[in-house]
Each structure stands twice: as C-alpha cells, then as structure tokens.
Amino acid sequence: MKWYSFIFTVIFSLFLMITPAYAEKMGKAAKPPVKVPSSVMNIAKENTYPNSTQDQPYLQPSDFTKQLLKSSNVKIENPDLIRIFNESNINKSPFSIGLRATIFLGLWPLNYESAETSPNWEYQKINTNYFDNRGGRTNYQFHYVQESQKVIKGGLTAKIPNSEDVKKMMLIKAMDNTNLPLSFDTIVGAGTKKDQIYNIPPKRLGYLYAYAPAVNEKGKVTYGEVYLVLKGTKRIITVKNVTSQGIGAWIPVQDHVSFGFAATERPR
Template sequence: MKKSVLFSIIAVLSLGFTSSFYAVEAKQKLPVSVLDISKDNTYPNPSHNIPYLQPSELAKNLMESSSVEIQNPDLIKILNETTISDSPLAFGYRAKIYLGQWALNYESSETVPNWEYQKVNTNYFDNRGGAAPVQITYKQEEQKSVSGGLTGEVPMKDDVKNMMLLKAAEKSGLPLAFETVIGAGTKKDQIYNVPLKKMGYLFAYAPAVNEKGKVTYGEVYIVLKGNKKSIVVQNVTSQGIGAWIPVQDHISFGYSLTDQPR
C-alpha cells in the first residue's frame, strides 16, 4: 500500500456508548395487571440502557455507499475507528480491504408482548374454614431467574441478539434484557381479598416480548479508488429468526378464587 494512503483498523475492545434507544415512556401500553418492581426487587438487576452508536463522518459516508443497510454496532465501531487519509498523490490508487463476514442488519416484522411468559411465584390462602374474609399480597417466595433467547440457530448469534434487542426495545419502549432476576422477598402492597369458604391464588408471571424478523448477512469490503472510498457487500444472504426477550423488573399478576385446591 502506498504511503499516500493510510488505513488502520483498531480492534473492538469495549463499547463506550452514551445515548439510548429507550423512550422516556413505554410505547407498549402496560395492562393494569403488570406492575413495575424495579424499586421493590431485592435483586439489583444491572441496567440495560440500550446503546445507539453514532457513526463518525467517515463511517456515515461509507455506510451510505453500501447497497445493504448496516446496523451492527460492532461493525459501526470498527468503521468509526478507521482512518483513511486523503491525498492528491493517490490518483490511480486502488485497494480492496476485506473486513470479514458480518450480520449486517435486522429487520423486525413483529414485536408482541406475552405478559404471562413464565410463572415465577404463587401466593395463596385457604379460607374455607375461616371465620372472616382475609387479604393476601404478593411476596416472592424464592429467587427466580428468567431467560430468553433465540428461537433458532443462526450464524453470529451474539450480534443478532444485540440487533434484535435494540429493535425490540426501540419499538416497545420496554426495559428488555435476555435475562432478568426476581429476588426472594420482593413485595408489592396491592391487596387481594379472599372471602369465606374460598381459596385465593395470586400468580406472578415474568412478561417477555416475542420478537420476529429477518437478519441479513454479507461479506464486507472497503474499496479505495484514488480518493474515493466505499463499502461493497458481497454474497448477501437473509434468514428469518425469532427471539424471546424478557421485560426486566416487571411482574404480571393473575388472581383467582376456587372452592378446591389447584
């Protein structure tokens, strides 16, 4: 490579993102049965503010030159840390630099919440032989870990999960994470009445979002022709994929009265 053209790529070591895709208010309206337990949870889940990486001017120009949209934060990070000098002596210079096979973008087709994704707790009271109505409230009996994940196998699954998480959080406005924990002893003060001759069951569920869409892959090259710089993507393929992504620090409650044990 001629000295008039300097090209360097610095390996991705960490993601120093500061901005977020999260909306101030959830775009997905919560049912009255779903409560935020972030202030009550005895287990401090790590914050999952979803980052949005702002491309540099060079990265933006390179991405705009691509025939395939680039969303992958790791690839954008590499482009941000790439430098290509302009020089009048570069006339006639040509180079094609291979950056590897990448999961380039994710296109969402459906983002649907399941408010009763996984049952995490049951509180009950048997008042069939009682002398007066009683009241019960939610108390988490034991710590529960709720995990999501991809519904199928795809290449570069970590990159795919990150892009799906970004898109699902952007569309729903919900605090999503592929794992959330409800700590033992977590409580809410909502009261549920158990009348005489009845058994009251209070079920607690961890909600999740079912995200579905399409991921696009391709081989990425930076092409230099004189002072012109562009990205060329070859061998483009697409694959459908789905994922379950839990809603962090939220519980959905269901209450029922019965005459017999359940």
C-alpha cells in the same frame, strides 16, 4: 378567473393524492407503544435484586463512518460493525491518487428488519403465593411476596450465525417498537414485595400467581460479505453475496411482573 380555478383544482388534487401516502408513511414510522395491562406491575423499586439498566446497544456513527455507510449498497445497522468503522481512520493523501485496494472485513449480519413484535404477559411463571381461608369468617388480605430468586432468560428461537450481533439488533428494534425495558436476561430477587392487596373470601383458598412477561420479536436478518474498497482518495463499502434469513426471539421485560389471582373452594 378560469386560470385561478384550474390551478386551485390541480393543487387540491395533488394534495388528496399525497396526503394518504404521507399518512401511511408516518403511520409505519411512528408505532404507538405497547399498552401494558393493569395486571402487570413495575417492581423496579421493590426488586431485591438490582438489575442493571439495559440501554439500547446503538452507536452514533462518526463522520467517517457516515460516509462509509452512505456508500454501501446494503443498509448496515450492526452496532459492532459500526464500532469498527468508528475506530478506523484512513487519511487522504495526494500520494494516494493511484492507490487501489480491496480489504475483506468478513461475513457480517448487516441489518435486522422487524416483522412482528408481540408481548406475552405470562411468559414464565415465577411465583405462587397461597393461603387457606376455608376456616375463616372474614376476608383474608394478602399480597405478593417472591419466595425464591428467579432468573428469566430469553434467546433466539433458532441457531443462527453471529447470534450475539443479531440479538443486539433485535433488541434495538423490539425496544423501539414497544417502549418497554427489555433484556435477554433479568432477575427477580427473593423477598421482592408489592403492596397491592388481594382479598380471599371465607371458605375459599387464595392463589396469587406471578409471571415474568416477555416480548416475542420476529423478523428477517440480512447477511453479507463486507469489503472496504480504496480507490485513490475514495473510500467505499461494497457488500457481496447478500442473503436473508428469518429469525425470532423471546426478550423478557425487565423489572415487570404480571399477576393472576384466583379464589377457589378446592385446592388447585
């Protein structure tokens, strides 16, 4: 019985030590989606300008690419570099036993590590609906109508090499972290409406402000010189001169509008 008691104590102690670590690991891996305020509404159906759906620019690596990525001494997530590997093929041959070659593929942004993803629901003001009910005796009801077409653009907060590749990797991480439809460019068409009613009391002026929301993504991008090394039947990736650089970006939320309503006695 003493042995059973001893074994149970050891197993229970290990469980207590492993569980917090596992929970912490799972907490980092699975981030909850961003909570959207009630003032933010989806206008995908009402938008008079049909924005194209922005899919995450992630490529599924081929079996050959997977082998190359595993051999790399630095993590590679760049979709364009993965595409090059997917489109490449090097056949193994018994005559390649003595083969030795190093092929320079260039300087590439290899991966992006997200440090912070935070939404700004009033990133850019895009519209103001107004009505003067100072002479009225009852509430006046009105709703959102987009007066003119608005183009909302995001972008990186600093100049950086291979910026388009970096933007794609940042977009992937931001979409994963927020579960929001993000795009660096989105448009709200003129005449877009929403049925939500806002009441302007008598003797008041009513202002309905519309804002385009966006996500502020911050993190670190890693660069390196990529070499394809051939040694007999082996094919491996080697990365040299690795550097890292901090970077941020604003990425608009597609087909979403944040509203703010105010009823005042004096004009604003």
